[in-house]
Amino acid sequence: MATLRFEKTFGANAAATFQGREFRLLRTGILQPRVVVTDADGRAVARFRPNWSGGGVVEWNNGVKFSWKATNFWKSEWGFVDAEKNPHLKFFQQLALFRNGARVSAIRETEYTPVQCLLGWYLLVLAAEESARCDRAS
Numbered sequence: 001m002a003t004l005r006f007e008k009t010f011g012a013n014a015a016a017t018f019q020g021r022e023f024r025l026l027r028t029g030i031l032q033p034r035v036v037v038t039d040a041d042g043r044a045v046a047r048f049r050p051n052w053s054g055g056g057v058v059e060w061n062n063g064v065k066f067s068w069k070a071t072n073f074w075k076s077e078w079g080f081v082d083a084e085k086n087p088h089l090k091f092f093q094q095l096a097l098f099r100n101g102a103r104v105s106a107i108r109e110t111e112y113t114p115v116q117c118l119l120g121w122y123l124l125v126l127a128a129e130e131s132a133r134c135d136r137a138s
Helices: 114-137
Strands: 001-007 014-018 023-029 034-039 044-052 056-060 066-068 077-080 087-093 100-106
Touching: 001 114, 014 087, 014 114, 023 044, 034 114, 044 066, 056 100, 066 114, 077 114, 087 114
Parallel strands: none
Antiparallel strands: 001 014, 014 023, 023 034, 034 044, 044 056, 056 066, 066 077, 077 087, 087 100
């Protein structure tokens, strides 16, 4: 069981749990935004750097990297792939009028899966909020 709880209604920082393990997701930077994932003790365990297409790269403290990318043309499916292009986790968005949802499929479970699960959902929520802001502005 996992939870993701944003700390403020209009903020980007979130508290998360995955099978009893606690994490925080902190969005920092304006010109070069990134997301830092910390453990319960406040130690950074991973850093996500977005790219212009909505995807990006998450790097763990041990140097392991995964790409976050859309896995279909419509960008309704997203996932983490390793350096050899092997898929690890896939998110299938299920959008409704007043709420977002996603089905998650773990293709390869590793020690990175808990943080990937939380980070992937976090990124999808932020993207949906950004899209809604752009729709309201136009």
